[in-house]
Amino acid sequence: MNSIQVKWKSRHILVAILFLQFISCATLVFDVPVARQVIGFIYFTFVPGFVVIKLLKLDELDGLETILFSAGLSVAFLMLAGLLINEFCPLFGITKPLSFQPLAIILNGFILIGSVVAYLRNGDTKLQETKTFRLHPLALFLMGLPVISIVGTVCSNAYNNNLILLFMIILISLLFAIAVISKKLLPPRLYPFCIFVIVISLLYHSSLISNNLIHFGSDVPGEYFAFKIVERDAHWSSINPYLGDSSVGRTYAMLSVTILPSIYSSLLNLNPVWVFKALTPIIFSLVPLGLYNVWSKFAGSKYAFISAFFFMAYQTFYTEMLGLNKQMIGGLFFVLLLLVILNKKMKPIHKTACFLIFSFALVVSHYALAEIFLFLISLAIIPLIIVKKPSRNITLTMILSFFVIMFSWYIFTSSSSAFNSFLDFGQHVYNQLNEFFNPQSRGTEVLRGLGLETPPTVWNTISRAFAYLTELFILVGFIGLIMKRTKIRLEKEYFMLIVIAMAFLGALILVPGLASTMNMTRFYHILLFFIAPLCVIGAEVLVKLVFKRKDELKISFLLLIVLVPYFLFQTGFIYEVTQSQSWSVPLSKYRMSQVRLYGEFGDIDACSIWGVQWLSKDVAIGYTQIYADDLSRRNELRSYGVVYVGYVEILSNVTSVAAGGIVYLSQLNVIEGRVVGARVWNTSELHFLHDLNKIYSNGGSEVYKNRP
Numbered sequence: 001m002n003s004i005q006v007k008w009k010s011r012h013i014l015v016a017i018l019f020l021q022f023i024s025c026a027t028l029v030f031d032v033p034v035a036r037q038v039i040g041f042i043y044f045t046f047v048p049g050f051v052v053i054k055l056l057k058l059d060e061l062d063g064l065e066t067i068l069f070s071a072g073l074s075v076a077f078l079m080l081a082g083l084l085i086n087e088f089c090p091l092f093g094i095t096k097p098l099s100f101q102p103l104a105i106i107l108n109g110f111i112l113i114g115s116v117v118a119y120l121r122n123g124d125t126k127l128q129e130t131k132t133f134r135l136h137p138l139a140l141f142l143m144g145l146p147v148i149s150i151v152g153t154v155c156s157n158a159y160n161n162n163l164i165l166l167f168m169i170i171l172i173s174l175l176f177a178i179a180v181i182s183k184k185l186l187p188p189r190l191y192p193f194c195i196f197v198i199v200i201s202l203l204y205h206s207s208l209i210s211n212n213l214i215h216f217g218s219d220v221p222g223e224y225f226a227f228k229i230v231e232r233d234a235h236w237s238s239i240n241p242y243l244g245d246s247s248v249g250r251t252y253a254m255l256s257v258t259i260l261p262s263i264y265s266s267l268l269n270l271n272p273v274w275v276f277k278a279l280t281p282i283i284f285s286l287v288p289l290g291l292y293n294v295w296s297k298f299a300g301s302k303y304a305f306i307s308a309f310f311f312m313a314y315q316t317f318y319t320e321m322l323g324l325n326k327q328m329i330g331g332l333f334f335v336l337l338l339l340v341i342l343n344k345k346m347k348p349i350h351k352t353a354c355f356l357i358f359s360f361a362l363v364v365s366h367y368a369l370a371e372i373f374l375f376l377i378s379l380a381i382i383p384l385i386i387v388k389k390p391s392r393n394i395t396l397t398m399i400l401s402f403f404v405i406m407f408s409w410y411i412f413t414s415s416s417s418a419f420n421s422f423l424d425f426g427q428h429v430y431n432q433l434n435e436f437f438n439p440q441s442r443g444t445e446v447l448r449g450l451g452l453e454t455p456p457t458v459w460n461t462i463s464r465a466f467a468y469l470t471e472l473f474i475l476v477g478f479i480g481l482i483m484k485r486t487k488i489r490l491e492k493e494y495f496m497l498i499v500i501a502m503a504f505l506g507a508l509i510l511v512p513g514l515a516s517t518m519n520m521t522r523f524y525h526i527l528l529f530f531i532a533p534l535c536v537i538g539a540e541v542l543v544k545l546v547f548k549r550k551d552e553l554k555i556s557f558l559l560l561i562v563l564v565p566y567f568l569f570q571t572g573f574i575y576e577v578t579q580s581q582s583w584s585v586p587l588s589k590y591r592m593s594q595v596r597l598y599g600e601f602g603d604i605d606a607c608s609i610w611g612v613q614w615l616s617k618d619v620a621i622g623y624t625q626i627y628a629d630d631l632s633r634r635n636e637l638r639s640y641g642v643v644y645v646g647y648v649e650i651l652s653n654v655t656s657v658a659a660g661g662i663v664y665l666s667q668l669n670v671i672e673g674r675v676v677g678a679r680v681w682n683t684s685e686l687h688f689l690h691d692l693n694k695i696y697s698n699g700g701s702e703v704y705k706n707r708p
Contacts (some may be wrong), residue, residue: 010122013054017047021108029102031269040268041279048111049073054118056353060345064192068290069354069392072336075260075283075329081107082259083364086236096234098262103488107267138186139631142197145171149201153208153586160590162576165205169573172198173564174310180302180556188301192289194348195308199288202318202571203281209586213273213639215602216585218323221639222247223257226270228642230258231265235612240414242644249417253410256329256365276325284321284328288312290335294342295533298490302308302664306559310470313567314528316521319583323602327522330366333358334373334529341377341393342491355398356405357508368518369417370406372526374399376504380496425517432513445520446509459580463569469562470535477538478502478531485541487550494530501530598668599676604636607700608666612641614696615664615703625661627651629675632666650677653685660708663692667700 024043027036049070053061060070082098085106089097096102145168152164179186179194186194206216213220227246230236235260240249252258252396261275270279288308295304311317321328340346340354352541363370412416441592444453448464449471455461480486481498490498505527508515515523544550568574572584583589585601597603612632619626621641625646628637633650637643649655652675657663668674675681689704696703 001626010054010119014115017051017111019045021111021115025104025108028267033628037268037270041264041282042479044078044107044264044267045074045283046070047074048077048107048114049075051111051118051617053708055114056350057121057681058346058348058349058354059349059505060343064289064293065339065343068286068293068336068339071283071286071359072332072361073354075332076357077110077256078107078263079260079361079646081110081365082263083236085254087261090235098230098236098259098266099234100266103263103266107263109425139193142175142194145175145197146200146204149205150208153205156586156589157209157211157359162587162590163679165586166573166576168201168205169571172201173567175565176567177560179305180237180560188305191301191305192292195288195292195305195312196285198309199285199312200282202312203285203322204278205586206318207277207281207322209589210603212604213276213602213621214585214604215635216319217321217600217602218320219251220323220325221602221635222251222256224272224276224639225642225644226252226254226258227261227276228639230262231272232642234262234266236262238413240417240648241503243415243707245644245646246417246421248644249414250367250372250421253324253414253418254367256326256366260329261325280325280328280430281322285442286329287328287335290332290339291529291532294335294338294494297342298494299488299533299536303488303533303536306536306563309567310563311528311532313563313570314525315570315583316525319585320519321525326366326521329370330362330369333362333365334369334526337362337373338529342494344393351393351495352398356401359402359405363402363409367410367421368471369526370402371422374402374406376497376500377402379500379563383496384492389492391493393491412464433511443515443520446515448488449520449524450509457580459569459574459578461573462565466562466566466569470566473535473538473542473562474531475534475538476541477536480541481534485544486537488537498530498534501527505531595668595674598635599631600665602635604640605667605700607698608632608636608668609640611664611666611696611700611701611703612636612643615662616641618696619662625649625658626664627655627657627661628664629666629669629677631668631676632664636666637664651675651681651686652677653687655686655688657688657692657706659706661706663704663706665702665704670700670702 002469020039020043024039026032027039046067047070049072050066052073053066053069058069062094082103084101085097089102089106094102148164148168148171152162152168156163168620172435175186175194175198179191207214213224215221229252231243236255238253242248243254247603261272264270264275264279268275284366288311291311292304292308295307297489299307321331337355338356340358342350343351346354362373378399381391381396381399384391384394407419410416410422449467455464477486478498478602481488481490481495505524508520508523536559539562540550540555543554547554565574572582572587574580575582576584576587578593584590584594585597585603589597589603594605598605615626615637626637626643627649629648633648637648638645651663668676669683673683675683675686692704692706694702695705
């Protein structure tokens with residue numbers, strides 16, 4: 001295949017950045033629909049970081065690392081620059097620093113100055129040579145996969161037709177099979193692009209299934225509530241807006257769901273809901289790419305690709321995580337920190353600079369991920385010190401730096417809410433220790449993972465069998481790695497991280513209450529950052545044990561036999577085809593009850609949203625007692641109505657509405673006749689409604705008011 005040498009010089013890069021900046025500014029100023037959103041997102045998500053790479057002269061990075069570092073440094077730049085703009089602009093009389101004009105002028109100014117300085121530092125010299133190849137025929141098919149996902153999601157949402165989505169899942173399975181079986185049909189150089197299109201397709205097929213926020217049982221209503229406070233004031237405060245409420249405080253302290261979406265929404269003129277639903281998943285899609293880059297260095301491109309597919313196949317990745325925007329952003333910096341730690345080519349000064357930047361970004365993105373990262377690297381270095389084999393990649397200075405950044409931020413922002421939550425979780429685990437011999441104290445997810453929960457149907461039994469096989473592969477792979485039954489040799493730092501991750505997984509199973517501090521599914525998702533390759537290594541070890549030699553073809557077929565059905569069950573494909581009870585909203589939404597969609601997945605209907613938006617505009621929030629059921633209180637009232645949960649009293653059949661009090665009823669209450677509180681009531685049991693005045697109704701939601 002012919003190749004062309006392309007010589008890049010500093011002035012070429014400067015001209016390219018200035019041209020892209022000009023185009024981006026033009027779309028911003030003239031508010032060109034679609035172009036402003038697409039070009040602006042690409043510009044602000046990659047260009048600032050690329051400029052930082054040139055400023056630091058990070059010439060050690062390969063092509064994929066350059067993309068990953070550009071995105072990570074850009075997002076970190078937006079949060080840090082946004083924080084500085086937020087803090088210093090009021091000193092010059094700018095009361096709304098996070099509004100369009102200050103952000104556009106200052107951010108573009110930083111990028112322009114940085115580009116010129118980078119050019120002056122590098123001079124007009126040749127920076128790098130790249131090879132361009134003719135487009136591989138399969139690349140055209142790969143580019144169509146996200147389009148199929150988006151079109152299929154629209155059809156499923158609007159017409160209750162899931163055939164395109166079912167077809168997409170089959171295509172992904174076939175694509176994975178082709179990649180595993182033949183390097184000729186899908187060359188290894190296409191693996192990163194293949195991973196990207198698969199991850200975007202999976203994320204979008206879930207996130208776009210509703211036009212409104214959908215939390216999949218996670219935190220997005222609270223994240224959106226924190227964001228709306230910042231958007232309303234165009235300013236972020238380091239003080240907890242609701243003193244004493246650590247839940248609000250620890251989310252409000254995270255710049256990933258306050259300042260970052262404010263910047264994107266303001267600059268791109270994009271509905272904030274779509275910042276959460278469409279833009280954050282794109283940033284999150286870089287996580288499997290980063291992991292592939294980490295794993296390929298020691299396991300090879302094929303094993304790294306299979307590990308990345310296993311990581312993406314896990315249901316939590318494209319369901320529960322979509323309701324955790326701060327963890328999605330934090331996940332990118334978690335991976336980038338691993339890349340920094342394990343990169344042998346980076347100069348010490350570059351490694352230190354990137355580590356500090358990504359450490360700050362992780363700390364202000366997600367408190368739990370930051371705590372887990374500090375825990376892992378701290379434990380990883382202890383054995384190396386004991387055996388007198390100090391690490392050059394993980395040092396005490398790095399650990400202390402991360403510790404200082406983390407606890408400084410968590411203690412001095414939002415009334416120490418994040419720090420206090422950390423102490424509360426520790427106290428919770430301590431209080432649960434007396435339940436050590438009670439299996440129920442581990443939670444349903446742990447019991448299900450251990451096979452101690454009875455499957456409801458035969459299809460669930462089969463699904464769990466494949467899940468247990470992946471767990472077996474991980475365990476065998478870990479034993480094989482310890483006993484050196486594989487030729488794969490890890491860096492000592494990553495080996496220690498895997499050992500600690502497996503020990504942590506054991507602790508989640510053994511220690512009562514530990515898994516419930518964040519949810520076992522989320523913990524497992526994080527631990528897969530380290531242990532996913534063990535699944536592939538385990539398959540290799542098993543084949544060698546049975547056939548007494550390593551056979552690539554047999555290993556490939558074994559992995560296909562396990563991982564393809566695992567993927568089909570995890571996505572809900574099998575449950576939909578067999579018409580069994582399914583948890584896949586994209587595939588099975590049409591046959592789910594409104595009660596389940598709203599109560600379990602947080603799929604809020606339009607009538608309820610209109611109702612709370614009217615209420616938030618026409619009612620003096622904070623000065624009027626509001627009554628609603630528990631689901632409305634935690635979902636649409638908090639997110640779309642920006643009503644603090646402390647202002648809402650939960651409805652029951654014995655509620656006594658105060659004078660001037662407001663009762664809000666969602667579509668679930670009005671149409672379905674259900675009221676969820678301490679238990680489930682029928683709306684007809686709320687007899688006191690007959691004594692109130694109905695002041696709003698849209699056919700779905702209703703608002704009542706008691707006489708003053």
